[in-house]
Amino acid sequence: MAAERPNGGSSTAVLQPIELQPVHTNLSGKRSPSVGGRSLESEAQQSRKSEEDYDRNETLPSPTTAAAEQVESWNRPRANVYRTFAVFWGFVIMGMNDAAYGAIIPYLETYYDLSYTVVSLVFLSPFVGYNVAALLNNWIHMKFGQRGVAFIGPICHLLAYIINSLHPPYPVLVISFMLAGLGNGVEDSAWNAWMGVMTDANEILGFLHGFYGIGATIAPTIATTLITKAGLGWYYWYYIMVACAALEVATSIYAFWGKTGAVYREEHPRTSDAGGSRLKEATLKRPAARVTWLSAMFLTAYVGVEVGLGGWIVAFMIRVRKAEPFASGMTATGFWLGITVGRFVLGFITPRIGEKLAIAIYLPISIGLELLFWLVPQFYVGAVSVGLMGFFLGPLFPAAIVACTKLLPKHLHISSIGFAAAFGGSGGAIFPYAIGAIAQSKGVQVLQPIILALLAVQWCLWMGLPRISKRKV
Numbered sequence: 165m166a167a168e169r170p171n172g173g174s175s176t177a178v179l180q181p182i183e184l185q186p187v188h189t190n191l192s193g194k195r196s197p198s199v200g201g202r203s204l205e206s207e208a209q210q211s212r213k214s215e216e217d218y219d220r221n222e223t224l225p226s227p228t229t230a231a232a233e234q235v236e237s238w239n240r241p242r243a244n245v246y247r248t249f250a251v252f253w254g255f256v257i258m259g260m261n262d263a264a265y266g267a268i269i270p271y272l273e274t275y276y277d278l279s280y281t282v283v284s285l286v287f288l289s290p291f292v293g294y295n296v297a298a299l300l301n302n303w304i305h306m307k308f309g310q311r312g313v314a315f316i317g318p319i320c321h322l323l324a325y326i327i328n329s330l331h332p333p334y335p336v337l338v339i340s341f342m343l344a345g346l347g348n349g350v351e352d353s354a355w356n357a358w359m360g361v362m363t364d365a366n367e368i369l370g371f372l373h374g375f376y377g378i379g380a381t382i383a384p385t386i387a388t389t390l391i392t393k394a395g396l397g398w399y400y401w402y403y404i405m406v407a408c409a410a411l412e413v414a415t416s417i418y419a420f421w422g423k424t425g426a427v428y429r430e431e432h433p434r435t436s437d438a439g440g441s442r443l444k445e446a447t448l449k450r451p452a453a454r455v456t457w458l459s460a461m462f463l464t465a466y467v468g469v470e471v472g473l474g475g476w477i478v479a480f481m482i483r484v485r486k487a488e489p490f491a492s493g494m495t496a497t498g499f500w501l502g503i504t505v506g507r508f509v510l511g512f513i514t515p516r517i518g519e520k521l522a523i524a525i526y527l528p529i530s531i532g533l534e535l536l537f538w539l540v541p542q543f544y545v546g547a548v549s550v551g552l553m554g555f556f557l558g559p560l561f562p563a564a565i566v567a568c569t570k571l572l573p574k575h576l577h578i579s580s581i582g583f584a585a586a587f588g589g590s591g592g593a594i595f596p597y598a599i600g601a602i603a604q605s606k607g608v609q610v611l612q613p614i615i616l617a618l619l620a621v622q623w624c625l626w627m628g629l630p631r632i633s634k635r636k637v
Contacts, residue, residue: 237363243422248368250314250412250419251355252375257321257405257412258348259379259500262592264401266475266496267387270482270489271398276334280608284600287475289338290345291593293320297349298586302442302579304350305432310423313354314416320347322409329402349589353582360569361577366519369562370511377504377558380474381497388478388493432575446572446580455571455629456580459564462625463588465618466560468595472618474499475596476603476611477550484609485543498551506558519563519570520632526556527623534619538612560622570632 238248265286273283304312320343327340359368387401446456474496481492514522530553537549568581595618602610 235361235363238359238368243419247419248359250415251351251359252372253415254317254351254355254412255372255376256379257318257408258351259376259381260383260405260408261321261344261348261379262471263380263383263474263496263500264387264405265471265596266478267384267493268391268398268401269475270479271391275331275398278334280600280604282334284597285338286341287471287596287600288593289341290348291590291597293342293345293347294349294586294589294593297346297353297589298583301350301353301582301586305354305425305428305578305582307425309425309428310354310358310420311417312425313350314420314423315413317347317351317354318409318413318416320344320350322406322413325402325405325409329399329406331397331399345589345593349586352589353585354578356565356585357569357578357581360565360581361574364515365566365569366515366559366562367511369565370507370514370559373558373562374504374507374511377500377507380500381504384478384493384496384500388490388497392490392493432578442576442579446576447583451630452572452576452580455568456584458625458628459568459580459584460587462564462622462629463561463584464591464594465622465625466557466564466591467588468591469615469618469622470503470557471592472596472599473550473553473611473615476599476608480608480611481543481546484607485541485546487543491543495547495550498547499554502551502554503558504554506555507562510556510559511562514559514563515566518632519567520626520629523560523563523626524623526560527619527626530556531616531619531623534612534616538616564626567629567632571630 236244239245269283269286272278272286273280276283304316308315324340324344324347327343328337331337332340355372356369359365359372362368383401386404387398390396390400391398446452477496477499478489478492481487481495482489485492487495510522510526517525533549533553533556537546537553540546540549565581565585568584569577572580595614599608599611599614602614
């Protein structure tokens with residue numbers, strides 16, 4: 165080799181030879197030859213090192229110099245089109261599941277000769293399923309990926325509805341609702357977390373929960389018509405649910421077959437150096453724990469309002485407002501229709517004024533409508549008020565999910581959002597059961613003060629969240 169030496173201002177370069185030094189192979193186990201001060205490892209050493217842990221994404225922080233991440237959308241990559249519509253169908257099933265309670269509860273009481281307290285166990289039993297989902301959600305993703313979610317959730321639905329369609333003894337019916345709660349909890353947490361980080365997340369989550377609302381709107385109508393107009397037993401409704409769940413099993417597994425645990429781990433590396441369980445990091449370590457727990461409690465109160473009001477409004481209208489059974493069932497339909505329209509419409513308005521401000525406005529409006537429903541004892545006033553309340557309550561769940569994605573690092577989205585969504589879903593079990601238990605001694609009119617109190621609690625919890633900045637993509 166030769167080195168170039170400058171030669172004044174001349175354009176001629178003089179090359180001075182440099183003696184090459186031999187490179188000695190290190191056989192003694194001492195320091196390896198180095199370039200620029202960095203020791204070189206043999207291929208064998210590197211191979212052994214790479215095999216020490218099959219999932220290095222679980223133990224190492226992601227590189228800070230990584231290329232900008234490609235954000236998914238509902239139609240990018242192409243396979244997301246099929247996945248999105250499979251998830252939409254799953255949320256239709258979930259909506260049908262939750263809204264059917266209100267329509268069939270008066271008839272379960274008669275069929276099984278039950279009190280308010282005992283019949284309310286159909287609300288409480290999904291609590292078990294939701295909490296199991298909250299604990300297992302991250303493990304399912306790490307082990308089986310979204311394929312596991314697409315199998316476990318729909319299968320739980322299918323089994324539960326087959327049991328219900330056989331109109332078994334009431335204790336068996338309660339157990340079947342636990343299975344339905346597990347299916348709802350697994351899907352609710354996983355699909356919210358997945359779509360919550362897409363481009364235009366508010367809009368796509370508005371559609372996602374809008375499809376939940378579609379299911380919740382048609383369920384009371386169909387179930388009430390079957391029972392009051394066709395004179396069929398309440399369990400005929402679950403024949404329809406069996407067919408819908410069977411379709412969900414097929415579409416979900418087909419759409420997510422390629423999304424294995426290995427794929428999930430590769431797509432969601434850690435972005436911090438915190439070791440151990442992601443669920444522990446999300447729920448026990450600040451600042452993530454603050455966001456996780458506030459969101460979980462907010463969603464618990466929200467779902468308590470949604471399912472509590474949707475579940476007991478038929479009984480309230482029949483026994484307190486003295487309305488006809490069919491008209492009372494249509495009131496529940498109006499509430500769920502309001503939620504559906506609110507999610508589709510306000511899903512486009514919410515991101516433009518910001519999630520924090522939007523929900524801080526929607527909740528006081530909902531409180532005013534609830535007061536109107538409670539204090540004006542007219543059937544039509546109540547029916548209109550509850551429909552409008554549903555409209556302004558509709559975007560709350562999607563907005564809370566988007567807020568979590570903006571406040572938390574990506575590697576905690578599944579753990580934190582999954583926990584919050586599944587834990588929040590338990591509100592749909594606890595509060596409707598509490599309403600039924602209290603109504604046993606005080607009457608079903610206790611529905612109104614409980615709903616009002618939950619709305620006020622939601623507002624306080626929402627205002628406790630940190631300031632939400634715009635997402636950087």
